[in-house]
Amino acid sequence: MQKIWKILLWVGVIGMLAGLVLYSITGLWRWYSVTTEIVGLVLVIGTIIANFRTVVQALGRRSTKYGISMVIGGLFVLGILAAVNFFFYRNNYRSDWTQQKTFSLSDQTTKILKNLGKDVQVYAFWNDNDNARSQIQELFVEYNNISPRFQYEFLDVDKNADLAQQVYEIEQYGTIVFKTETKEERWEPAPQFGGARPPQEEDITNTLIKVLRDEQKTVYFITGHGEVDLEDAQSRDGYGVAKTALEKQFYKVSSLDLMSMDAVPQDASAVVIAGADKPYLAHETAALTRYLKAGGGVVVLLDPAPKPDFRAFLTPFDITPDNDIVVDPSLENRLFGGNPGTPMVRQYGEHAITKDFPYATIFHMTRSLQVSGSATALAISGGSAWGETDLANLQQGVSFGENDIPGPLNLAAVTNVPSDSTGGKAGRLVVVGDSDFATNIQFNTQGNGNFFTNIVSWLAQDDDLISVSSKQMENRPLNMTAGDLRIVLYVIILFGLLIMGQGVRVYLKRRR
Amino acid sequence: MKNTWTIFRRELNAYFVSPMAYVILVFFFALAAVFFYLFLASFLQNQQLIQMQAQQGGRFQPVNVNLMLIRGLLLNLSVISLFMIPMITMRSFSEDKHNGTMELLLTSPLTNWQIILGKYFAALTLYATMIGTTLLFMVMLFFYGDPELLPILSGYLGLLLFGAALVGIGMFISSLTENQLVSALVTFVVMLVLWLVGALGSFNSTNWSQQLLQYLSTIEHLDDFVKGVFDTRHVVYYLSAAFLGLFLTYQSVESTRWRG
The missing domain is CATH 3.40.30.10 (Glutaredoxin)
Structure with a gap:
């Protein structure tokens, strides 16, 4: 092939590559990239046609045949490797070898x-x-x-x-x-x-x-009986922090004046009764019962007397609040940050709300609950706690007396309420002996906030929104002093010198 | 098999009776030791700071030698390897070509694969020895603390596979030239490209083209191993790259037979 043709062939190949590069930069076939591509192509084809006989002769040569078969073989292997990689990319086995599964999702x-x-x-x-x-x-x-x-x-x-x-x-x-x-x-x-x-x-x-969710569910907080203030995010006793936490989980949170209504609104996914000062009227509890039997979800957050105990409403559902205040003077409770009037819970019942629940919860001034029938305990106090029933003489100090209720005590309970229509959805009822655990001051203490949002998520039939526990990095320190650090340095230097010494030995031996 | 073993021993001897292997080992170990010492000193400083904060009533924050020291160290070992692997592979074929011993090998009753595999495993053994010198650091960490073993093992497995792939590629480049310096330089550039290819686009999206670039990048596959995560994807990638390197070497050696 003449030198000029060789140059033209190369210009053509470079032109074609340049056209592709221009296309890749802009992502579009613009006039200049198309022109460069066409000119390159014309030059390559033109060179091949003009030197057709030489090309055919070259193709017939043994080295060209080997070369072509090598390229084809190479492409074939590359194709197989690409296919194998693609297959394993889609069908991989992945295993986290860290003890805490640090890099795995829940x-x-x-x-x-x-x-x-x-x-x-x-x-x-x-x-x-x-x-x-x-x-x-x-x-x-x-x-x-x-x-x-x-x-x-x-x-x-x-x-x-x-x-x-x-x-x-x-x-x-x-x-x-x-x-x-x-x-x-x-x-x-x-x-x-x-x-x-x-x-x-x-x-x-x-x-x-x-x-992923298509509808926004509504959670109602009943008002009108001295319940907690839903809008108050500043004071200790407000529920503003809890409201924000629920809104973050895509719930619409509203207050509900049930006194002036016959029934719980249709759109209620869950109803919260938190820290009522006064007992509910008969038509209100009747509306709540109907709502539960129609498959609704209610959580009642009580407090010790003189606040109402809701016994008449709750006992038919196998949960009976005691007329007491839970006291846990144990050292263990104090060690973990509780105090006698604020029992800490680290034992939970088997339930979706507390499944794999890793946190402790703290309940400030709480009643205990008796469960029977279909109801089960959700949060259980330590064994050294008791339910103090002598509420009139609390100021004089407390001690376990014969009328007191021995621990461990149920501080929260849960039950499913059978539907009154055949095949209907069961209602969900949770009762907690304390309403303070979800106030602004307590919400972010230990696992209180998670416990509260888990309850509401379960009531609203959002079992998947139960909180994911964040992983804490495992503590694996080194016990080293400054002296140890120097020892490490000397060991490293010694080891390096050993390798170097061996190298020098080999070098000298070769020279001899 | 026996022939491969013979070539393997011949090559390994050639590495270790010349000062070359020791120069590589000392260089690598010295650089790794500098990184280790700096990482260790910084870890201890952090640990002390956190302990002081906790003593002053601050929130307790855990420190983890696996996540805060070993992971970074193992990633850095791969960076140092990037400079060392070309030095290991540069002589494997270039030297034989330069000395004229390649013809002898090719005319011997050995098959191409026996020659290639023998040379490959010898180079890989030197690489493994080089990486193995850093086990001294791990022994010391176990002496002074309680690191998790499995993530360390997976990290070293990753480094070994990483080396297996790059040694294969280096061998191919060495088979193309008789000049060792050219071989080392080209190998280094190719490795650098394979290293950085993931960052060519913005390496932060699941867009397929960027995912492909990320997939081609050698470092992207190492990260999971040093974290302590075993993924068959990465094993397949490294073994494929190693095989491709060896296959291309085979093609290159084969071509010298018919090109003369």
Whole structure:
């Protein structure tokens, strides 16, 4: 082949490659990329046609035949390897070898992801240089590993300012938008010093549940009998923090004046009675009973006398509040942060609400409950606690007397209420001897908040929203002093010298 | 098998009777030791700070030697390996070509695969020895603390597979040239590209093209191992890369037979 043709052939090949590169840059076949591609192609084909005889002769050569068979063989092996990799990419076995399963998602998250019925696209507006980003990415990778329908993309707010502000109206760094075909939900970090707090698995899973959910459920808090203040997020005794926690789980939280109504509203997914000062009227308890028998969910958060005990309403459902106040003077209770009037619970009944519940809960001034029949205990005090029945003389100090109720005591109980229509859904009833555990001051103490939201989620038949426990890093320190650090240094140097000495020995031996 | 073993022993001897293997081992160990010492000192400083905060009534924060020291260290060992592997593989075929012993090998009753596998496992053994020197650090960590064993094992398994893949690729490049320096440089560049390919796009999305780039990147597959997560995907990737390297080496050696 003449030199000029060789040059033209190379120009043609380079032109074709350049056309492809131009296309890959813009992502579109623009006039210049198409022209470059065509010119390159014409030059290559032209060269082959003009030197047809030489090309045919070259093809007939033994080395060309070997060369071609080598290329074909190579491509064949590459194809097989690509197929094998693709197969194992889709059908992989993954196992977390860490003791605490640090890099595994909870069973609950796994269950949700495996049943993911629609595609979820997640846009995380975290800046590239944010340290927390890699933590979130690790979590997202695990989500995507379980379900390829969970897709994610990180977008730097500063680099994608238009998209962030105009399309998604992002106001805060660290916002994560979850999108399905029909719905959009977002998680926003609580502001904290030194950058946004990265979301935990619990945050991601709960936002995922919200975006997958089609309807917003309503939780009613009954008012009018001196119950807790739902809107108060500032004072110790308000329930504003609890309300916010429920709203974060995509519940609509409203107050309900049942006194002026005949029945619980149709849209109620759960009804909360928290810390009532006065007993309910007969038509109110009748409405609640009808609601329960129609498959509704009610939680009654009591307090010791003089607050009402709701016995007339609760006893037919096999839960009877005692007229006492639980006292636990044990050292164990005090060691773990309780005090005699604030028993701590670390033992729970077998139930969906407390399944794998890893936290302790604290109940400040609580009644105990008797359970029978279909009702079961949910939270159980320590064995050294008792129910003090001499409420009139509490100021003079307490001690276990013959009229007192010996521990362990039930501080919360749960039951299913059979439907009054055949085949109807059973109602769900939870009773807790204390209402203070979910107040603003107590909500974030130990597992109180999780216990409360778990109860409401179960009542609203949202068993999947039961809180995911965040993993705590296992403590594995090193017991080293500054002297030990020096010993380590000397050992390293000695070992390095040993290798070097062996090398020098070999070198000298060879020279001889 | 016997022939492969003979080649393996010949190659391994060639590594260890020359100072080359020791230079590689000392270089690697010195760099790894610097990283280890810095990581250890910083871990202890952090631990002390956290303990002081806890004593002053702050919230107790756990420290974890696996997550806060070993994981970072093992990832760094792979970075150092990136510089060392070209030095290991550069001589495997280039030297034979340069000295003219390649013809002798090819005309001997040995098959191409026997030659290639013998050389490959010898290079891999040197790599494993190199990585093995860092077990000293782990022994010391076990002496002064209670790290989790399984994540460490998976980390080393990952490093071994990582090396298996890169040694295979390095061998192929060595089979293309008789100049050892060219072989080492090209191997280094190819490894660097394979390392960085994941970051070519934005490596932060599940978009398929970016996922593909991420999948091709050697480092992306190592991260799970050093975390303590075993995934067959990564094993398949590394073994495929190693096999591809060896297959291309075979093609390259085979071509010298008919190209003359």
